[in-house]
Amino acid sequence: MNTRDFIKLKEAYAATIEGNKQDKYRTGNLIELPAKGDVVIMGDLHGNRENFGKVVNAVDLGNHPRRHLIIQEATHTCEVGEDHSYRLHEDIAYLKSKYPHQVHIILGNHELSELTGKEILKGGICYNILFRQAMKEAYGEYYPQILELFNEYIRTMPIACNTKNGIFISHSTPPGKYLSHYSLEFFKKGTGNKEKDDAMIEKVVWGRDLSQESADRFARRVKSEILIVGHTACKRGYQLPNTRHIVLDSKGLFGTSLHFQLHKEYTQKSLVKKGLQFINKKAVKNAIAKMKEEKKERKARKSAK
Known part of the structure; x- marks a missing residue:
């Protein structure tokens, strides 16, 4: 990295950190979106700059000042080999610095792992080591300074967003046995005990309890009807594990985003029907057609036997 590029990136991260802190819709660790406008939500990206770029171009924030974009989980490509997901964080920083009150980056477990040092291992591969390397x-020589800025950028990320029409967005939701500790007030003010707050935040971003009972209880705790999360890989880009959660995955061929109006009322089903979009629409259509044809051929071969 040359000095010119370093200065440019340093300024972008500094502006993003300030943007995270001074987001006019932020109260504590919660982004409270306004009653007017619309929002596009992305699920886990894990370094997929191509999908991110397609969504950014489509949302056209410059020409839609009341539109919001919620981003999560850019860190770690989750593949064997080199991890260049730091480049996606650069893209996000440049975007947030340009649209500080329209772009909202919520904390994911992979970001938190970089901050806390909790290693993420899969198949004997430590993603944290690949990422830092x-x-x-x-x-190069600017790594220590960029790392310091990067950590502060993570440290200043909000934990969740909510809307006036009853939708709550976070990377995941906590396990059922801890739900009595959570409320909107927690996301706005914390508990006053940093150690407890940190533990509760960790359970939000690492939680995998998608049961109906826990979904109902958490929704009541945060005064919402629909819960939009990432965290769980989805082969077809999204999952509906219960009547409240919508799980989004934005990283692959079947990557999805969710677009909706902030003043309209939705059910889970109507929100998916009206707002869910495949990022690679044409490629998905072709892939589905190919799978159907292959299934048809397998059935024909089986019948021939």
Whole structure:
């Protein structure tokens, strides 16, 4: 990295950190979206700059000042080999610095792991090591300064967003046995005990309880009807594990985003029907057609036997 690029990136991260802190819709760790306008939500990205770029181009924030974009989980490509997901964070920082009150980056467990040092291992591969090694190689002598800014950028991310029409957005939701500790007030003010707050935040971003009972209880705790999350990989881009959660996955061929109006009322089903969009629509259509044809051929071969 040359000095010119370093200064540019340093300024973008500094502006993003300030944008995270001074977001006019933020109260504590909660982004409270206004009653007018619309929002596009992305699920886990894990370094997929192509899908991110397509969504950014489509939402056209510059020409839609009342439109919001919620982003999560850019960190770690979750693949063997080099991890260049730090480049997606650069893209996000440049976007947030340009639209500080329209772009909202919520904390994910992979971001938190970089901050706390909790290693994420799969198949004997430590994603944290791959990520840091790639950053060191890319930034060279500027790595320590960029890392310091990167950590502060994560540290200042809000935990969740909510809307006036009853929708709550977070990376995940906490396990059922801890739900009595949560409320909108927690997201706005915390408990006053940093150690407890940190533990509760960790359970929000790492939780995998998608049961109907826990979904109903958490929705009541945060005074919402629909819960939009990422965190869980979805082969077809999304899942509806219960009548409240909508799980989004934005990283693959079947990656999805969700677009809706902030003044309209929705049910889970109507929100999916009207707002769910495949990022790679044409490719998905072709892939589905191919799968149907292959299924038809397998059935024909089986019948021939």
